[in-house]
Every structure is written in structure tokens, then in C-alpha cells.
Amino acid sequence: MIKLYNTITGRKETLKPVTDGKVGIYACGPTVYDYFHIGNARVFIFFDVLRRYLNYRGYNVTFVQNYTDIDDKMIKRAREMGISVKEVADIFIKAYEEDTAALGILPADHHPRATEHIPQIIGLIQRLIDNNLAYDVEGDVFFDVAAFPDYGILSQQNLEELVSGARVEIDHRKRHPMDFALWKKEKEGEPSWESPWGRGRPGWHIECSAMSMYYLGETLDIHGGGQDLIFPHHENEIAQSQGATGKPFARHWVHVGYLNLEHEKMSKSLGNVLTIRELRKIADPLALRFFILSAHYRNPINFSREYLEQAAKGMERLNTVIYNLKDRLGRVDTGSPDDRENALLDLLQSCREKLIAVMDDDLNTAEALAVLFELAKATNTYLNRPEGQKKNVLEPILNFYNDMDTIFGFMKNESSAILEKELEELIARREEYRRQKEWASADAIRDRLKEQGIILEDTPQGVRWKVIADEKKGTK
RNA sequence: GGCGACAUAGCCAAGUGGCAAGGCAGAGGACUGCAAAUCCUUUAUCCCCGGUUCGAAUCCGGGUGUCGCCUCCA
Numbered sequence: 001m002i003k004l005y006n007t008i009t010g011r012k013e014t015l016k017p018v019t020d021g022k023v024g025i026y027a028c029g030p031t032v033y034d035y036f037h038i039g040n041a042r043v044f045i046f047f048d049v050l051r052r053y054l055n056y057r058g059y060n061v062t063f064v065q066n067y068t069d070i071d072d073k074m075i076k077r078a079r080e081m082g083i084s085v086k087e088v089a090d091i092f093i094k095a096y097e098e099d100t101a102a103l104g105i106l107p108a109d110h111h112p113r114a115t116e117h118i119p120q121i122i123g124l125i126q127r128l129i130d131n132n133l134a135y136d137v138e139g140d141v142f143f144d145v146a147a148f149p150d151y152g153i154l155s156q157q158n159l160e161e162l163v164s165g166a167r168v169e170i171d172h173r174k175r176h177p178m179d180f181a182l183w184k185k186e187k188e189g190e191p192s193w194e195s196p197w198g199r200g201r202p203g204w205h206i207e208c209s210a211m212s213m214y215y216l217g218e219t220l221d222i223h224g225g226g227q228d229l230i231f232p233h234h235e236n237e238i239a240q241s242q243g244a245t246g247k248p249f250a251r252h253w254v255h256v257g258y259l260n261l262e263h264e265k266m267s268k269s270l271g272n273v274l275t276i277r278e279l280r281k282i283a284d285p286l287a288l289r290f291f292i293l294s295a296h297y298r299n300p301i302n303f304s305r306e307y308l309e310q311a312a313k314g315m316e317r318l319n320t321v322i323y324n325l326k327d328r329l330g331r332v333d334t335g336s337p338d339d340r341e342n343a344l345l346d347l348l349q350s351c352r353e354k355l356i357a358v359m360d361d362d363l364n365t366a367e368a369l370a371v372l373f374e375l376a377k378a379t380n381t382y383l384n385r386p387e388g389q390k391k392n393v394l395e396p397i398l399n400f401y402n403d404m405d406t407i408f409g410f411m412k413n414e415s416s417a418i419l420e421k422e423l424e425e426l427i428a429r430r431e432e433y434r435r436q437k438e439w440a441s442a443d444a445i446r447d448r449l450k451e452q453g454i455i456l457e458d459t460p461q462g463v464r465w466k467v468i469a470d471e472k473k474g475t476k
Numbered sequence: 477g478g479c480g481a482c483a484u485a486g487c488c489a490a491g492u493g494g495c496a497a498g499g500c501a502g503a504g505g506a507c508u509g510c511a512a513a514u515c516c517u518u519u520a521u522c523c524c525c526g527g528u529u530c531g532a533a534u535c536c537g538g539g540u541g542u543c544g545c546c547u548c549c550a
Contacts, residue, residue, distance in 0.1 A: 366490050
């Protein structure tokens with residue numbers, strides 16, 4: 001039984017998909033006018049883990065995340081760069097794909113673009129006009145909030161409260177100050193499409209309603225994004241979608257908390273935006289993933305280089321235990337487990353159960369990681385014991401970690417650039433120096449290999465080596 | 477003005493009624509030729525003041541502080 005906090009009710013609620021065994025998730029994606037930043041990354045990483053976890057729990061998940069490729073910011077950027085809006089979108093979608101891949105984020109099942117769903121958008125607007133929830137004024141179409149009684153349900157505010165706090169300019173063509181644009185009349189030199197109301201382009205909110213329902217049906221199981229989308233974006237999506245269909249738009253509204261940078265909200269005006277593009281130059285992007293997962297998704301978190309380094313070291317600890325397991329597994333045989341080994345296998349089982357329990361409870365990734373650390377300690381203790389280890393004890397533990405990696409996705413799989421034969425030769429030579437107690441010569445070999453990114457470790461079971469790839473050295 | 481979040485060790489961070497998880501850093505020890513890795517030991521008046529309760533970090537009331545949303549925003 002998986003529980004998720006639902007913004008619309010303010011409670012954790014059991015996930016009950018529309019169709020048993022299937023889950024449709026729609027997450028609001030980026031406006032592709034620039035590189036995305038570490039705050040955006042928090043949302044993308046959360047939804048990546050959510051869909052991976054639901055998949056692990058046996059659901060058939062369809063995950064949709066849009067690209068907003070037409071709006072004011074896109075148009076502005078195209079002018080600045082002296083290229084078309086389409087070209088801006090192509091550049092930053094490609095960058096998005098590269099940067100998310102570096103963060104271990106899997107591609108969604110669908111990444112629809114607003115400009116490729118104009119017919120669906122127009123159809124939805126027409127339904128709203130037919131239902132007397134939208135009106136056309138001189139080629140602009142607005143949503144009539146006063147005609148939709150549930151307006152404000154998500155942000156828990158009524159219309160009067162919203163108006164009193166609003167800092168918007170009054171557009172006198174609107175029936176109500178909070179009415180928002182579904183369709184914007186064409187302006188000179190901007191991309192536009194034919195519609196029943198004349199040439200124009202979609203408003204910001206309508207694309208998500210249109211595309212989510214097109215791919216996932218009229219009631220989504222899970223919809224969400226960053227907390228700042230609650231109002232107005234998701235509020236407006238509810239109005240548009242429910243206004244058209246008369247059905248609940250999403251069963252679960254999931255919103256991810258902010259990630260601040262050095263205790264400040266990131267914003268262009270403060271000039272403190274850290275993009276993943278930039279982060280990738282100075283640190284391991286997977287350390288950011290680990291850092292983000294080490295706190296609960298609804299709590300605000302603060303980012304700094306220091307915290308990222310702490311996270312990188314913790315992540316390294318888990319990667320090391322996996323490395324330790326793999327290394328030892330190649331040197332041991334099967335046998336019947338003794339009492340202490342049975343106790344370890346019992347612990348493995350209880351860790352598995354505990355991990356599922358904490359993840360089922362509103363995706364508590366912080367506790368889940370603690371479980372992985374707990375098992376790591378017991379495993380390391382076992383690997384240290386002089387009586388030796390058994391394959392049929394080590395293997396299930398390694399399998400567990402591999403399973404967990406399909407959810408959390410921060411494990412490293414290093415490969416060596418140096419030829420293994422050459423390496424074995426150097427190790428053998430160093431062993432000879434060590435036998436002769438020629439420590440300086442032995443250490444020279446170790447230092448030389450380290451410069452090439454290969455770490456030698458002397459263990460009671462013999463010398464072993466591992467590769468540290470350049471971009472994966474943690475923070476640099 | 478309206479709505480809301482957060483405050484737990486040097487740092488990060490779980491825990492929402494029953495002896496305060498986990499990670500990072502520090503100190504001491506074991507192991508090691510030295511390293512690396514690992515293990516052991518060690519570190520908390522849970523922001524303040526009241527209340528409810530046999531029992532509160534957890535529930536209620538009141539403070540204080542930090543921050544967010546109500547405008548484009550993840």
C-alpha cells in the first residue's frame with residue numbers, strides 16, 4: 001500500500017490508480033529557453049525516483065513530462081539569440097537530455113511539446129467555450145474563473161483572497177481580474193496557429209491540461225511539479241480540465257519543496273542560479289542526486305558546495321561496499337551458512353522490508369538511504385571477519401543493492417582505460433618490491449597508477465584495484 | 477492583508493505519543509611497511525513559555541526566528 005501526500009486534501013492518501021496495476025504520472029517539465037538549474041533538478045529527480053519506485057513495486061507506469069516550447073520567454077530568447085523559437089527549443093531540449101542523463105534521470109515515456117499538440121489545445125478551449133467557462137474577446141480567449149465554483153481548491157484560497165493579494169494589472173477586457181488567457185491573439189513576428197478565434201498561440205496553462213489528458217486520459221493518477229506551480233499553474237489546470245470534462249483531473253497532487261542556494265531562493269535577478277551545465281563542470285552530478293534524495297521531498301533544502309561534498313562522501317561509502325562485495329565474490333565459494341551468516345541474511349530480509357515500508361510511506365528516500373547504510377555496516381563487518389565469507393551470502397546482498405540501484409540510480413560502474421595486462425604486470429612488480437621491503441619503489445608504482453585514476457589497495461586477500469573516472473571523483 | 481512551510485548534535489538529516497535513525501566532520505583505539513578500505517568507542521536540556529497525557533521532539537495554545545506563495549517561476 002503506497003501512500004502519497006496529496007496537496008489538494010493536505011493528507012497522505014493511499015495511491016488508488018484509476019486502473020488497477022497501472023499508474024499514469026504527468027510532471028510539469030521545463031520551458032526550454034535556457035539550461036535548467038539545481039532546483040528544477042530536484043523536481044525531475046524526485047519524479048524519476050517516484051516512477052522507478054512504482055515500477056519496482058509492480059505498477060505499469062506511464063510517465064509523461066512536457067516541454068513548454070512556446071511562451072513569452074521562448075519568444076524573447078529567440079529574439080536575443082537571433083534564431084527561431086523552434087531552434088531555441090531544439091537547442092535546450094538537447095541540453096536537457098544530456099543534463100538529465102548525467103543526473104541518472106531516465107527519459108519519460110512521452111515528452112510532448114506544446115507546439116505539436118495545437119489541435120488538442122484548440123479542442124479543449126472549444127469545449128470550455130461550449131460549457132460557458134471561457135469567452136473570446138477580440139481574438140483572445142480567457143477562462144471565466146467566476147463561472148467555475150471550485151476555483152481556488154488546490155491553493156486553499158477563495159477568489160476574494162486571491163484578488164486582494166494580487167499584484168496584477170487589471171485588464172478591463174476580463175470579466176474577473178483572475179481570469180487567465182487560454183489563447184493569445186497573434187502579435188507581429190511571433191509564431192502563431194490558425195484557430196476558430198483567429199491566429200494566435202496557446203496560453204501557458206492550457207498545454208498541460210491538453211497534453212496530460214491526451215496521453216493519460218481525463219483523470220490522471222498523479223500530477224505534480226515544484227511547489228511554486230500550485231498557484232496559479234495547477235489551479236488553472238484543474239479549472240481547465242474539470243471545466244471541460246466534469247471529472248476529477250488528478251487523484252494525487254504531488255509537489256516538491258524548494259531547493260535554495262546558500263539560503264536564498266535562486267532567481268535570475270539575484271544572479272544566483274546554478275545550472276546543471278555549470279555543476280557538471282565542478283562536481284559529480286550523481287552527488288547532487290544523492291544529496292537531494294537524502295532529504296524528504298516535501299521539505300525545503302538548502303544547497304551548498306559543502307553539503308554536496310558531504311553527500312558525495314556518503315554516496316562513496318555505499319559504492320565502496322558494493323565494490324567490496326563484487327571484489328570478494330570473485331574469491332569465495334558456496335557453503336552452508338553458519339549462525340552469524342544466517343543473522344546477516346535475516347538482516348538483509350528485514351532491510352528489504354523496511355525499505356519498502358519507508359518508501360511506501362510518502363517516498364521517504366532519506367530513511368531508505370539510512371537502511372542502505374545500515375546494511376552496509378553489517379556487510380563490511382562480515383567482509384572483515386577472519387573466518388572467511390561465502391558466495392551464497394554475498395550474492396543476495398549484492399543483488400539487493402543492484403535492485404535498489406534500479407530505484408535510486410547513483411551507483412557507479414567504472415571501467416578501466418588502462419590495459420589490464422599492463423596493470424597486472426605493474427602490480428606484480430610492486431609486490432616484488434614489497435617482498436624486498438623496497439617501500440619507495442613500491443609506493444612509486446602506486447602513486448603512478450593513482451595519477452592515472454587507479455587506486456591500489458592491499459588487503460589480506462591480496463592486492464585489488466579500482467578505477468576512479470575523472471568526472472566521478474566527487475566534488476573537485 | 478490572506479494562505480502556508482520550517483526550527484532535532486559541529487554540519488546535513490529521519491523520526492509526528494512510549495529508551496532520539498542514518499550520513500559527514502572531530503577525538504581515541506584496532507588493522508596496515510606506509511596508504512587505502514573497514515571495524516570498535518565517543519558526541520543531543522529535540523527554538524522558548526504554558527497546557528493535555530502515566531508518558532510529548534511528536535498533540536493543543538501562545539511566543540520567537542527563518543523562509544515561501546498570493547506576479548513569470550521547479
